[in-house]
């Protein structure tokens with residue numbers, strides 16, 4: 001079970017996520033209470049070991065902004081979390097150094113998009129409002145097959161992530177609000193609890 005911990009803003013956040021065993025850490029460059037500037041992200045990313053993926057999160061931003069943030073911070077993955085079309089994805093792919101990861105994040109309203117429509121490496125399925133801590137109704141949604149690299153997000157918490165994994169059988173999970181003491185402020189204890197719950201369920205599932 002791949003676990004991404006998103007919306008990190010401080011050194012303490014990063015250290016807690018890495019120590020808890022996160023596979024990926026996310027830095028938000030989109031409009032958000034969790035937004036950080038490129039210099040802060042560069043400093044935080046430098047603390048992250050090679051084994052942990054650093055992800056820049058963007059939403060309907062000019063391509064130049066994405067490119068500048070990638071170059072300034074060295075993040076190894078780009079998560080596009082808005083209404084970016086295939087041409088936009090291809091443009092980002094064009095300037096990403098080889099081996100970097102492109103994540104398509106889609107808000108699910110009704111049907112979920114199929115994996116690969118934007119030639120992404122990873123598909124992320126989220127609630128209609130990103131980063132709001134809202135769950136969404138998985139029932140009746142045709143989800144990707146378990147062998148596809150897709151992440152489930154949207155209102156996950158240490159308390160509900162196990163059941164969500166059992167129901168949706170994703171390749172990984174992504175969380176932000178559910179590991180916060182207050183909006184935008186991460187809680188190291190909740191980060192640890194989330195990783196523990198997601199890992200236990202992942203092991204159970206085999």
Ligand SMILES: O=C(O)c1ccccc1N[C@@H]1O[C@H](COP(=O)(O)O)[C@@H](O)[C@H]1O
Nearest residue numbers: 006032130131133153154155175176177
């Ligand atoms: O976290 C944000 O503020 C944010 C802003 C803009 C785009 C994406 C954002 N976060 C993403 O939202 C989900 C998790 O949300 P939550 O756990 O329900 O709060 C995750 O994919 C984040 O990367």
